[in-house]
Amino acid sequence: MTASHAPSGELNTIPGLLAHNAATIGDQPASREKEFGIWQSWTWSEVAEQVNALSLGLLDIGLNAGDHVAIIGSNRPRLYWAIVAAQNVGAVPVPLYSDAVAAEMAYALDHCSARFAIVENQEQVDKVLELGDQLKNLEKVVYVDPRGMRKYDHGKLHAYSDVQQKGRAAADTLAPELQKRLSALDYDSTCVMLYTSGTTGNPKGVVLSNRNIIESAKSSSAFDNLVTGDSVLAYLPMAWVGDFIFSVGQSYWTGFCVSCPESADTMQSDLREIGPSYFFAPPRYFETLLTRVMIRMEDAGKRQLKMFHYFMDHARKVGPALLDGKSVGIIDRLKYALGRVLVYGPLLNTIGMSRVRVGYTAGEAIGPEIFEFYRSIGINLKQLYGQTEASVFITLQPDGEVRADTVGVPGPGVEIKIDDNGEVHYRSPGVFVEYYKNPESTASTKDRDGWVATGDAGFIEDGTGHLRIIDRAKDVGKMANGAMFAPKYVENKLKFYPNILEAVVFGAGTDMCTAFINIDLTAVGNWAERNNIGYGSYQELAGHPQVLETILHHVEDVNKSVAQDAMLSGCQIHRFLVLHKELDADDGEMTRTRKVRRNVVDKRYADLVKALYSSAKEVFIDTEVTYEDGHKGSISATLKILDAAVVAQKAKAA
Amino acid sequence: MNKMDSYITEDGRTIGAAVMEVKNITLKFGGVTAIKDISFDIRRGEIRAIIGPNGAGKTSMLNVINGFYHPQEGQINYQGQTRSKMKPYEAAVSGISRTFQNVALFAGMSTLDNIMAGRQLKMHKNFLWQMLRFGPAMDEEIENRKFCENIIDFLEIQAIRKTPVGQLPYGLQKRVELGRALAAEPSLLLLDEPMAGMNVEEKEDMSRFILDVNDQLGTTIALIEHDMGVVMDIADRVVVMDYGRKIADGYPADVQANQAVIDAYLGVAS
Numbered sequence: 001m002t003a004s005h006a007p008s009g010e011l012n013t014i015p016g017l018l019a020h021n022a023a024t025i026g027d028q029p030a031s032r033e034k035e036f037g038i039w040q041s042w043t044w045s046e047v048a049e050q051v052n053a054l055s056l057g058l059l060d061i062g063l064n065a066g067d068h069v070a071i072i073g074s075n076r077p078r079l080y081w082a083i084v085a086a087q088n089v090g091a092v093p094v095p096l097y098s099d100a101v102a103a104e105m106a107y108a109l110d111h112c113s114a115r116f117a118i119v120e121n122q123e124q125v126d127k128v129l130e131l132g133d134q135l136k137n138l139e140k141v142v143y144v145d146p147r148g149m150r151k152y153d154h155g156k157l158h159a160y161s162d163v164q165q166k167g168r169a170a171a172d173t174l175a176p177e178l179q180k181r182l183s184a185l186d187y188d189s190t191c192v193m194l195y196t197s198g199t200t201g202n203p204k205g206v207v208l209s210n211r212n213i214i215e216s217a218k219s220s221s222a223f224d225n226l227v228t229g230d231s232v233l234a235y236l237p238m239a240w241v242g243d244f245i246f247s248v249g250q251s252y253w254t255g256f257c258v259s260c261p262e263s264a265d266t267m268q269s270d271l272r273e274i275g276p277s278y279f280f281a282p283p284r285y286f287e288t289l290l291t292r293v294m295i296r297m298e299d300a301g302k303r304q305l306k307m308f309h310y311f312m313d314h315a316r317k318v319g320p321a322l323l324d325g326k327s328v329g330i331i332d333r334l335k336y337a338l339g340r341v342l343v344y345g346p347l348l349n350t351i352g353m354s355r356v357r358v359g360y361t362a363g364e365a366i367g368p369e370i371f372e373f374y375r376s377i378g379i380n381l382k383q384l385y386g387q388t389e390a391s392v393f394i395t396l397q398p399d400g401e402v403r404a405d406t407v408g409v410p411g412p413g414v415e416i417k418i419d420d421n422g423e424v425h426y427r428s429p430g431v432f433v434e435y436y437k438n439p440e441s442t443a444s445t446k447d448r449d450g451w452v453a454t455g456d457a458g459f460i461e462d463g464t465g466h467l468r469i470i471d472r473a474k475d476v477g478k479m480a481n482g483a484m485f486a487p488k489y490v491e492n493k494l495k496f497y498p499n500i501l502e503a504v505v506f507g508a509g510t511d512m513c514t515a516f517i518n519i520d521l522t523a524v525g526n527w528a529e530r531n532n533i534g535y536g537s538y539q540e541l542a543g544h545p546q547v548l549e550t551i552l553h554h555v556e557d558v559n560k561s562v563a564q565d566a567m568l569s570g571c572q573i574h575r576f577l578v579l580h581k582e583l584d585a586d587d588g589e590m591t592r593t594r595k596v597r598r599n600v601v602d603k604r605y606a607d608l609v610k611a612l613y614s615s616a617k618e619v620f621i622d623t624e625v626t627y628e629d630g631h632k633g634s635i636s637a638t639l640k641i642l643d644a645a646v647v648a649q650k651a652k653a654a
Numbered sequence: 655m656n657k658m659d660s661y662i663t664e665d666g667r668t669i670g671a672a673v674m675e676v677k678n679i680t681l682k683f684g685g686v687t688a689i690k691d692i693s694f695d696i697r698r699g700e701i702r703a704i705i706g707p708n709g710a711g712k713t714s715m716l717n718v719i720n721g722f723y724h725p726q727e728g729q730i731n732y733q734g735q736t737r738s739k740m741k742p743y744e745a746a747v748s749g750i751s752r753t754f755q756n757v758a759l760f761a762g763m764s765t766l767d768n769i770m771a772g773r774q775l776k777m778h779k780n781f782l783w784q785m786l787r788f789g790p791a792m793d794e795e796i797e798n799r800k801f802c803e804n805i806i807d808f809l810e811i812q813a814i815r816k817t818p819v820g821q822l823p824y825g826l827q828k829r830v831e832l833g834r835a836l837a838a839e840p841s842l843l844l845l846d847e848p849m850a851g852m853n854v855e856e857k858e859d860m861s862r863f864i865l866d867v868n869d870q871l872g873t874t875i876a877l878i879e880h881d882m883g884v885v886m887d888i889a890d891r892v893v894v895m896d897y898g899r900k901i902a903d904g905y906p907a908d909v910q911a912n913q914a915v916i917d918a919y920l921g922v923a924s
Contacts, residue, residue, distance in 0.1 A: 036803035037766075037815060147808075148866070151666055265813035 012187040013210045015051075015088045017252040022048035025228055025255050031077035034262035034270055042077065044255065051081045054160070055088035056167030056174045058116070061140055061158060065090030065181055068112040068193065072096045072105070072128070073120025075234040075260045078144045078160055080247060082118040087191065090181040091116070094193045094205070095238040097592045099585075101630050102127040106134050108195050112205055112436060113137040118160070121145040125157065187211045192248075193436055194241050196388050197591035205436030206241075206388045215429035216391035217249030219412035223396060224358045230256040230277045231355075235267045240593065241388040242362070246280060249391075271352030279359045283366035284594065286381075288522065289351055290370055291498045295526050311339035312376070319376030324400045344377040353379050360384050360396075363593065365469075365488075367496030368404035375402065383407050385467060389445065389452055390414075391430030395467045406466035416467065422457040423473040457486075475598065477508035483570030485513070487598075490562060490571045497554045498523040499547075502583050504601055506609055507571065514612035515576040516605065517551055518542075518583055539580045539637055548642060551578055555644045563647035572646040575612050577619070580637035586626045608639070616641060660698075665869075669890065670698030673842065673874055674719070679728035681714055688714045689725070690898045696842070701868050702876045703889035707918055710895040712878040713755060716844050719876070720752055721745040733841075746775060749841035753831045755850060755878075761820030765811060765830050768819055769802045772837030776801075805833045808870075809863060825856035832863065836871070843867065845877035849884055857881065861888050882919070886910060894918070 011020050021030070026045035033040050042050065063069065069086040071093055073079050079095075086093040094112050096105055098120065105127060109117070115137055117128050125143050128135075143149060144160045167174070191210045195203040220226075234247040247258045256278070261270035297308055318332045328336075348354045359374070359381040366383065374381045380399065385407035386392040394416070397408035410416045414428040427450045434442045446452050457476045458469040470476065471488040479485045487505040494503040494517065501520040507513035519542050528535055528544070535541040559572040583589040588600050602609065604623070611619035622636040660670045672695040681689040689711045696702045704712050717723040719730065721740035729736050733748065751772070759768050776798060777784075783791035806812055809829050814822060819830050828848060835843055848864065849857045865888055867873050879885045885892060886906040894902040894909055896918040902909050909915055 036800065036807060037812070038803075148870070150870070262812045263810070269813075269816075 012214065013087070013185045013189070014084055014191060014213070014248065014252055015182060015185065017214075018044070018048055018051060018084055021252065021255050028228060028255060029257040030251075030255075031080065032257060032259040032274070033077050034260070034266070034273075037262075039259070039273070041257075047077075047081060050078075050164070051084045051088065052178075053164040053167040053171075054081060054085040055178055056171055057163035057165070058085055058089050058091075058167070059174045059177055059181075060166045060170050061163060063089050063091055063116055065184065067091040067116065068094050068114045070094050070096055070109055070112070070114040070117040071119075071238065072117060072124045073098050073144065073238070074264060075236075075238055075243070075247070076120055076144060077258075077260055079118065079120060079238060080234075080258065082142075082160075083192070083248060086116075086118075087185070088178065088182060090184060090189075092190050092193050092207075094195070095244070096195065097237050097239045098124060099237075100592060101586065101626075101628075102130045103630075106131050107202060108205070109135050109138065111202075112193065116140045116142065118142045119144070122148040125149065125152070129156075185210070187214075190433070192244060194239060194244065194388055197593045197595065204438055204441055207433040207436050208241075208391055209433050212391045212430045212432060213245065213249045214253065215413070216393055217245060217253040219429075220245070220393050220396070221250050221254045223398075223412060224278075226250055226254045226256060226278060226358070228255040230254065230357070231274060232256065232258055232278050232280075233267075233271050233274050233276045234258050234260050235264070235271075236280065236282075237592070241392055242280060242386070245392045246278075268352065272350070273352075275352060275355040277355045277357045279353065279356045281359075281361060282363045282594075283361050283370070284364070286361060286366065286370055286374060287498070290373055291520070291523050293347070293351065294498075295522075298530075308343055311343040314339055315344060315376035316372060319378060320372060320402075323375055323378065323380060324402070340378070347377060348379070356380070358382070362386060362407075364595075365492040366404065367492075369496065371404040384411075385469060387452075387454060389432045390426060390428060391432070393430060394424075394426050394428070394454070397466075401464070401466070403466070406461060406464070406468050408467065409465050410467070416460070417451070418459060419453075421473065422459065422470075422476070424454045424456050424458045424467065424469070425451045426454065427451045479507055479513075479570050480509060480511040481570065484568060485571060486568055487513075487571075489568060490515075490558065490573065493558045493561060494554065499527070499550060500554060502596065504583075504596055504598065505571070505573065506602075506612065510613065512574040512613075513571050514609070515555070515573045516601070516608065517555075517576055517578045519547060519551070519578060521582075538582070539635065542578050542580055543637065543640065548578060548640060551576075552642050552644060555642075559644060559646050569647075573644050574646055575641055575643055577608065577612065577639045577641045580621070580639060581623065581625065581635060584625070586628060587624075611641060663890065667699055667869060669700045672696065673698045673733060675731040676715075676719070677729050677731065679715075679718055679725045679730070681711075681718060681723055681725045688898055689718065689895075691728070692895070692898075692900045693728075694893045694900065694903055696874060696876055697891075698874055699868070699872060700874060700890040701864070701888055702874075703885045703892045704876065704878045704895060705880070705882065705885050705892060706895035709897075710918075711898040712895055713846055715895070716752065716846055716876070716878060719745075720750050720844055746838065749839075750844060751835040751838040751840035751842075752844035753828070753835050753846060753848060755846040757824070757827045757831055759819045759827060759831055759834070762818055764816050764818055765814050765822075765833070766802065766806070766816065768830055769805055769833045769837050770798065772834035773798045773802060775838055801839075802833075802837055805836050808836075808866070809833050825852050825859075828852070828856075828860065829863070832860075832867075836867065836873075840873060843873050843875045845875060847878055847880060849879060849881055857884060864888060882910075 011017050021044040027043050029041045030044040030047045031042045069091050071079055071082055083093040096108055119125055128141055141156055142158045142160055142163055146159050188209050188211055191208050191213045193205050193207050195205055232246055236243045251258050259274045261267045314335055318328050318336055321328050356379050359379050362384045382397040382402050384396040385394050393411040394414055395408040396411050414426055416426050418424055431450055431452055455473050456469050457471055457473040458467055461468055471486040475487055477485045485507050490505045491503040494500050499520055500517055502518035504516040505513055555573050555576055562572050563569045585592050590596055618638050618640050620638050622634055624632055624634050626632050662668050674696040677693050679689055679692045706712050718725050721742045724739045777794055779791035779794050819827055849860050868875050889906055892906055892909045894915050901914045902912045
């Protein structure tokens, strides 16, 4: 089935859409999950039954309308059903990041006073129970996977299937109550609450209504012609607004099937088996994948390698043009078709993207070479720009107008304006209701007319109407001599090198820019193996003289490229060091969505920053680190500080 | 402590009567005495550790238990039957399976195939039926594949299901080998240095799996291990061997305090 079916206007809640799908496309697959090596699937009617049983069960164990229900775990159909079941009974689902340590979860659980938590497995149960008395409101924990749970005290705990059984058993007595709760829902009742990752300060609970989610899902599905027959793989955190829009909003609106991988480790092979037609991944995913492809190609035979490079060169030349529907000569077309048979087709199949019709990346800037690579082999990869507060979509790239350096045009129904400081503001039907229990932040972010400040600095490009983002507005500063300082711009250029995983550039209010750099263990480790360079640890590899030299070359290349831009040429990097550990979310240095928390890094590594601005050649550092299980240790190292050549600005101009 | 009493451990597992009694075993290779007059028992549901310095005769002891070596003296009483000589095949049929100190997997086969190989004893259809992709042999294979998939899920090795085991790192190979041993649904599982050559994290994972196997599948486990810390953490009772003799036997805390054990491990001249 490929035709789009359009739910009528009164279907204004997610539970309403589920009922509609069960009635109209009840025999189509809605959820899939790989379990015990086999893909299990559930049709829309089956999902409706499961959700109904769980809703009744939740009523039975005492869930009230208006309660908050924490949903914690990796992508599992049963957790997605739990979201809808919570909505059914008038409660507010609050998906949380499942890889967060207990202490991090405590804030959100306490802030929303969750009475119920529906969690994936023993690991998550342990985290919630560990918090114990800190969470005075938490009464019940429902777990999906019973493994290892036998000996737990079941005073607070319920197995998911038991709750469903209770619901089925009490269906007759509870059905009227469920009906009453359902009919109380409307377009403006809360659909979900999502916590922002909190680059600064505590996370904020973003309240999104049915209107926000359904309007966003509706317009974005129309923008990319998403239909019932499409398919996605849900592998990004459930607490992230993007996953909510794709796996719940758009899926329930258009009726396409959401597949969940067996485990995080098998995602790549599950992707290959499912072959989704609609795919979203952060830039880092595409970078890592490309690095892996290239590393594996280096192991290929000479003839294959030659063929690969020959056809890849051709793809780079004509692939993007073909994708955009521009005119390409017949010879080039034939050569591309041959390349498709010999190289691009098998490659797409290997990376699980043979069927990708629409692919998106967002969250961070993507390297132009990486972006072009995927487009050249025929993946319609596009960029979008969005926020939790906007129910994702602010701008998207329409087919045929895709470029690496813009984030597209305003989505349907979205208005954009740039204020005097260069900050981007928007207004749309997707704009959030409020920050939960935080009227001050709500007021400072959203004005009376519904305009929301993004916190990003950018501009609308003349002629094309595309939005370009420069940096976080608060990070854009001035250097001592008054020149513009945009750290992200330089960091992104650095991160486009496969050897560099992360970079943090300093320079606001000073007379020169400096940087911390994290090496990419996959790329650099592979290079070390190839060149017979032995290393015992990340730290040793990061401090290896040849690694430092390679990074120095990269930094100097970036300086040359930065110098081209008259406005930003002051941002060239004079001195830098390679960090002895990866910046890590467990240490609070990054958010769970892997964005650097600049203020934390500033504070934690103040000594290193000071050394960068002295004439020191090396610096000693002792850092406290937090392991995954929460216990702490420390690592110390002596780091070398390197001086990079910069392009003199005056000389360039003359 | 009476041998027939069953009791409940602090973490709520039931330890039953002895399933295996090893009596006065002596094993010689020519003039070398590898094991001298050793007796101990293994009780249902417990984790029994055999420890000792290098060359103490631990692996020989395991080989005797599983019928690979035939002792010159003594006998083994297993599940009510007394045998002085048992063939490895008979040991397998009677519910004993094991892993090896040096991983002994089929390197060219996938993880799944290796584990399925451990299931061979449970498959009864003949070769001709097995050549067909339909019929009773196929049903049997599906049934057994389900069991193996449960093991894969249990050991969290889904990501390497189809990977040839020769390509896997050592720690994972050890896990696959445990999976293969579990596929036979053993009533007694023998583990020969399951944690040798592993780093701290891998050891923690392996300890967790051993405890889970014991707790959730109710399997009795006898294991040989070098790492004293691990043994003291997970074993219910410990036999200590030195130069082929038993020098101590008891609960971890008692064994740890035993002067003979301390001497053997610290190498004090006797």
